[in-house]
Amino acid sequence: MLSLGHNDIMLGCHASDWQGALDQAATALGDAGLVTSGYRDGLYAREAQSSTFLGNAIAIPHGTPESREHVKQTGVRVLQFPAGIEWHDGNRVHVLVTIAAQSDEHLDILRQLTHVLDREGVAEKLAAADSQAAVASLLSKVPVEARLDADTLCLKFPARDPLELALAGAARLRQAGCVDAAFVAAIADQTPVGLGKGLWFTSSATGVVTPSLSLATPEAPIAHSQGPVQGVFCLAAQGDAHRNLLERLSALLDSGGGEALFEADVATVLARLAGESASARTVRARVLNAHGLHARPAKLLVQAARQQALPIKVRLLEGGGEAVSAASLTKVIGLGARRGQVLVFSAEGDAADEALAAVATAVSEGLGEKVLPFEEGRDHTASIAPQAVLEPLPADTPHAAVAASPGLAIGPAFVLRTPRFDYPERADDGVHEKRRLEQAIREGIAQLESLVHSAPGGEVSEILSMHEEMLDDPELHQAAREGIGEGMSAEAAWWQAIDTAARAQEMLADRLLAERAADLRDVGRRVLGLLCGIELPTPPDHPYILVMDDVGPSDVARLDTQKVRGLLTARGGATAHSAILARALGIPAVVGAGERVLGLDNGIELILDGERGRVVPAPSRERRQRAELRLKERERLERDAFAARFEEGRTRDGHRVEVAANLGNTAHTADAVERGAEGVGLLRTEFIFMAHAEAPDLDTQVAEYRQAIEALDGRPLVARTLDVGGDKPLPYWPVPQEDNPFLGLRGIRLALTQPDVLETQLRALLTAATGKPLRIMLPMVKDIAEFRQAKAIHDRLLEEIPETERATDVQLGVMIEVPSCALLAPSLAEEVDFFSIGTNDLTQYTLAIDRGHPELSAQADGLHPAVLRLIQMTVDAAHARGKWVGVCGELASDAQAVPVLVGLGVDELSVSARQVPMVKARLREFDLAEAQHQARLALAQATSEAVRDALEAL
Incomplete structure (x- = not known):
């Protein structure tokens, strides 16, 4: 979204006419390196189509879609004309907000400016402003509006007195995220005040996140010593943001319309509080314009409203905003209506129905723009329109996507397209x-x-x-x-x-x-x-590779694993449930491959590589033969690997590398041991916290951890302390909203804000592992200071708990996920007991690529030489101090990466339980000298693609 900075504002401009002002605006954009000279013609072409004057002395010149080819970089320039300019539509302009946008980002600026347009005196203040800061402040100060919608109402609640209703309203506001527990407590300490006519009122400014209003009505009128109780308004107050709401409520009470709220449904309550009278006629119309009600369609709507013989009001159906005049351009634009949202028009009088029909027709016809019908009730995210033409994937060419479940599959495609659900929108009964x-x-x-x-x-x-x-x-x-x-x-x-x-x-x-x-x-x-009454198409009787937009868990559960050789999806990421379940069932899967895979013909042969994240349609005979050889070899390796799963992890020449399991649940520990795991290299303890409505107590945690420790029967457990935060929130541990939660309050940073929670977890782990080896790992550590804070708690507990009642073979280490931690590994290695490298996060933080990004995730490769250098630095620092290093990310089970990691000196590989036998088998295929050669070769490359190509060539 475009933003406005002080350096974007030019003061004291002068022009004799609007053309001169527009020329200066084009020059300002050009001087800033935002556009080429051709963009000037686009500014004039836009004015020829429709004036860009908004109101309150503001115009927003911007180019036409055709002129975007002249935009070099998105940006904005504000030009102040203190003496004013006569615009070509007759309006006086003091400020041009001139926009160079490579898409439709000017609509965001427009929505930001609409709040300025009705404020008295703004035009004069903009003309007189003598600083960039003053102009920016006038244009940027967005007023906060109080929330009132279906989620803040609590109707027909079984209550016995006004306080109980008030608390129900407060609870509803809390459920909607508008307030916290302190607000509810403040309401509990108050006595609601009678407004008359059975309505009561209570309010507080304590614990308010978003100003809002709730109405709670009882199932039946409540008799009270101070009068009947038919509803209680509960206000979350914040500044004067709620003033408009209270003014509308006051007007409703003065008109005697408040009594009708007791029997009203949600829609009626919102209509009355929006300012619609009970006698008003209404009609609904859905916005079909691709970019909502921006300036041009809004102008035509206003013109249609002004042509009617009586005043028309309009509001959004979604929410409890005020019904505003449909004849006011600034009010209509201020609604911020987006495509698909429903407008509610209201009018009173004999000709109301005709007037409302006229404006509703104007909306449905697109308000001067070409529009497509809105397909109500259909799953647009999971279906492709029948007329959509998808460019086919090229034959015999690897198509990169996201590796979701390892394995290789060859077979015909069965493309399961989500059916279209056709049904009526309305029903009478x-x-x-x-x-x-x-x-x-x-x-x-x-x-x-x-x-x-x-x-x-x-x-x-x-x-x-x-x-x-x-x-x-x-x-x-x-x-x-x-x-x-x-x-x-x-x-x-x-x-x-x-x-x-x-x-x-x-x-x-x-x-x-x-x-x-x-x-x-x-x-x-x-x-x-x-x-x-729709059923999905029946899959073929022969083995196939299932191709879908995204595979739901129930789809996976229905899969015949004897026939489904692999899964290929257009959407999804490696952490989606479809991927998790595919791994659980041992089905090779490639996800996030894009819509083009849905254009594959049923029966076309595919080679699907779940390890590399690739799919090859219509492979050549030579490529297919090579894949068949790989597949047969893999099947043989899997059989041999499982038979030898209990052997120690060692290279061909006997170099020891421990192979452990990553677990997300203690219940799966016994299965991991049965598959040959030599311990648990990563226990994600947050599963315990996510399974409870409040933080699990000491006894609950001890029982959970003990289940894993007992199943390990003396093998080591590496437990990661609670790793949640803005990116993985807990309902009972609220975290302030963050622009980038992956770089915010999470992991050890969050845990240290509530050290009592961390202390309880550490005490539970130490207690549960009495007499057994325990390794505790801290997530998201950035430097030694965070480690020391946690270690102080850990060391104090070792002193407090008798040795006979806790683990004595215990180590405290950190996860290397943040590049700073790897760079500072020498200082950390002096104090920590071990390192475990989380290559998933380390890769995305090092490469600045979200590994779940639908377009970039395939590039988030842990074999990138930058990531490998950080791993090398970590291992060298640890070994210099006699400490061990593990890898617990997806890279540890990557067949190409295993020898590289061993060659870098990694001591432990922790992988999914299903992968343990194959990783052990991979270790037996090379000796330490070969691994060190591959590590040196990988470090010498410039890209991850070059690393993999070099390794494949060996």
Whole structure:
């Protein structure tokens, strides 16, 4: 999004006419290196189409889409004309906000400026401003609006007195994220005040995150000594942001309309508090414009409203904002309506229906722009329009994507395209629709229960059980019922509830949690399919490689592993549930390959490489033969590796390298040991914290850790302390919103803000490992200072707990995930007991590539020489002090990387339990001298591609 800085503002400009001002604006953009000279013509062409005057003496000149070829860099320049300019539409302009945008970023500037347009005196202040800071302040100060929407209302609550209703309203605000527990406590200490007519009021400014208003109404009127109770308003106050809301509430009470709120539904409550009267006629219209109601379509809407014989108001259906005049350009633009949002128009009078129909028709026709229909209720993220033409992947050419589950597969493609769900948007019989929805939900739950019983266990069963809980979520049910109550069909109401919840999930900063939105959509499609009577296409009887947009967990659970040789998806990342389940089932998988894979023909032969993250369509005979040889060799290696899984990890010449398992759950420890793991090299302890509604106590943690320690039977356990934060939030440990949570308060940084939580975890680990080897690892350490803070707690506990009641063979180390930690390894090695290198995060931080990025993730390769040099520095520093080094990232199971890591001196490789036998087998294929040669060769390369090419050539 474009932003405005002081250096972007030019004061004291002069021009005799608007053309001269526009020429100066074009020159300013050119002098800043933002555009070439041709952009000037684009500015004039835009003015010829429509004036860019906004109001309050502000114009925002910008080029046409055709002139974007002249934009070298996105930017903005503000020119102040104190004497003013007569614009070509007759308005007086004092400020030009001139934009060079390579896309439609000027719309963001427009939305930022709309709040300025109705403020009295702004034009005069802009003309008189004598500093860049003053102009920036006038243009940038966005007022905060109080929130009021369906999520802040609590209607028909079973309460017995006004305080109980007030607390219900406060709790709803907390659930909506508007307030914290301190606000609820403050409301509990107050007595609601009567407003008359059965309505009461309470408020507090304590613990307010977002100013907001809740209304809680009882199931039935409550008798009270000071009068009847039909509703309690609960206000989260912050500055004067709530003033407009209170003014509308006051007007509603003065008009006598407050009494009707007791029997009203959500839509009616929001309409009344938005300023719509009970006698007003209303009509809804969906915004179809690709970029929402920006200046041009907003102007045409305003013109349509002004042509009517009576005043028309408009508001957004989503939310409780004020109904504003549809004849005011600044008010209409200020709505910030985006494509797909619904506008509610209202008017009163004999000709109201005709007037409303006229403006609604103007909106549906696109307001002067070409528009596409909005396909309500359809899963746009999981389907491709039938008319979409996808460029085919070139034959016999490797296509890079994300390696999600190791293995090699050869077979014909079966492309499973998500079906289109066609259904009516509206329905007349709400009772019948609710019954249909309830029946579909019951059938969906029954299906999931059946899948859970027939699933192969482990993670598959756990995730399907989670799906069952999702489907039984009362909030989803309530949201769908409310939609039906507003006249929607069961299908439309259900998908609206699912889509809203999934989009909220996708907005989370934590990539792992955001990817789980696919689970929610998977659950939603199950019920939608039942409502629409749609079943997925039947797969072929012969073995195949399944190609989908994204594979949901229930899809994986239904897979016939005897026939599905591999998975290929257009979307998803290595941490998505589809990838996790593919690994659990041992199915090779490549994900995030892009939409083009959905254009593959059924039956086309594919070579799918789950280790390198590549797929080759229509391979040549020579390439296929090479792949078949690799596949046969791999199958033989897997058999031999499993047979020798209990042998120690050693190279061909006997050099010892311990092979351990990465675990996300203590319940899987016994399986890891059975697969030959020589210990646990990474136990992600956050699973315990995520499984509880509040921080698990000492006894709970001791029991969990002891389960793993006992299953290891004397083998070492490396447990990573709690690794959560802004990117992996816990509901009971709120973290302030961060622009970049991957670089924010997480890992050891967050743990040290609540040392009592860290102390409890350390005490639990020490207690659970009595008499057994324990290695404790601190995540996201950046330097020695953070390690020392945690070590002080650790050392104090060693003194407090009797030796007979705790682990005595205990080491305290750090994860090398942050480049600074690797660079400072010599100072750390003096005090830590060991290092474990998390190559996943180390790679993304070193290369500045989010490993979950849909376009860049394939480039986040741990064999990049920059990453390898950091590993080398870490190993050298550790060995100089007699300390050991492990690798617990995905690189540890990469067949090409294993000899390089051993050659760099790594002492331990920790991989997924399923990979343990193969990593041990890989170690037996080379000796230490060969490994050291490969390490030197890799370090001498310039890119990760060059590293892999050089290693393949050996």
